[in-house]
Amino acid sequence: MLKLLANENIPRLLIAQLRERGHDVRWVLKEQRGLGDPTVLASAFAEDRVLLTADKDFGELIFRAGKYASNGVILLRVLNTKSQVKLTQIALPVLEAHEASWLGHFSVIDLHRVRVRPLP
Incomplete structure (x- = not known):
């Protein structure tokens, strides 16, 4: 089970699907x-x-400004996808498949790959 804090810019449909x-x-x-x-x-x-x-500002806060985020950050770079349905279809399986990787990492999910970097 993922334990997430979803920022304001995460679509309602993805939140609902994760909760379901x-x-x-x-x-x-x-x-x-x-x-x-x-x-x-x-x-x-x-x-x-x-x-x-x-x-993307969270990367700046963590890696340049030195803000502490030991729990992990997942940056979704697929939000230019116009449809909430399409975004959810892309993001949801990736979030669940890599569940063990999120803690302690700054992770970026885009249309083609997942990048995972340890937090400082």
Whole structure:
């Protein structure tokens, strides 16, 4: 089971599908709308959740600004996909297939591959 904090930019359909499959997902859009990125990152850490986002700024925060995110971050780079259905069809199987890889890593999922890098 994944334990995720989904950022505001994650589509509702993907959140719903993850929850239907038994994953523990909190969604910033519904519960903490408008939080800044450092606060979202801190919330994920405090709640022992992996952050699921489409915001590339989290890479900057972690690798350049030195913000701590030991739980992990998953960056979805497939959000230019116009359809929430198509995005969910792409992202959901990848999220579940690589479940053990997310903790302690900064991971990027795009249309062609998954890149996983240990967090500092």
